[in-house]
Amino acid sequence: MATIISHSAADTLQFGRQLAATLKPGDVLALSGDLGAGKTCLVKGIAAGLGITQAVTSPTFTLIHEYPPLAHVDLYRLDSAAGIGLEDYLDAPWITVIEWADRCAALLPAHTKHIRLTVVDDTTRQIEVE
Ligand SMILES: Nc1ncnc2c1ncn2[C@@H]1O[C@H](COP(=O)(O)OP(=O)(O)O)[C@@H](O)[C@H]1O
Ligand SMILES: [Mg+2]
Numbered sequence: 001m002a003t004i005i006s007h008s009a010a011d012t013l014q015f016g017r018q019l020a021a022t023l024k025p026g027d028v029l030a031l032s033g034d035l036g037a038g039k040t041c042l043v044k045g046i047a048a049g050l051g052i053t054q055a056v057t058s059p060t061f062t063l064i065h066e067y068p069p070l071a072h073v074d075l076y077r078l079d080s081a082a083g084i085g086l087e088d089y090l091d092a093p094w095i096t097v098i099e100w101a102d103r104c105a106a107l108l109p110a111h112t113k114h115i116r117l118t119v120v121d122d123t124t125r126q127i128e129v130e
Helices: 009-020 039-049 086-090 101-107
Strands: 002-006 028-032 064-067 070-074 095-099 113-121 124-129
Touching (some): 009 039, 009 124, 028 039, 039 070, 039 113, 070 086, 086 095, 086 101, 095 101
Parallel strands (some): 028 113, 070 095
Antiparallel strands (some): 113 124
């Protein structure tokens, strides 16, 4: 377990860029943390680090956004991820990053990396990487 303290959104973006360098197709990142904890910010950094130039947004009605090789999943609107086809991503060579991943815990493969973001204060976030 590694714990990082981020002092700004830019810090979290930068951490995402660094994290991206360690990722390979088939990897699954399970992000947890409250609304505003910086999950989407981290995904933006990961996308940038993977060389993705499309703007990563918070999926609203779309649960899964594809930015090959990144699949960005946001389960905020769901109580359970059953029936949304998440397995199709987890079993394929995507780098799948899931916000509110506690809502699909039963579907996650054993090799999933868990990352918890916690709000410390307005600009400070604790990021725990399993
Ligand atoms: N250290 C930090 N890391 C990430 N976001 C931060 C930080 N400090 C402040 N913020 C702000 O917190 C918000 C995080 O939003 P977002 O990434 O959408 O969170 P989530 O997806 O977890 O709901 C943004 O408005 C961002 O500017
Ligand atoms: Mg989000």
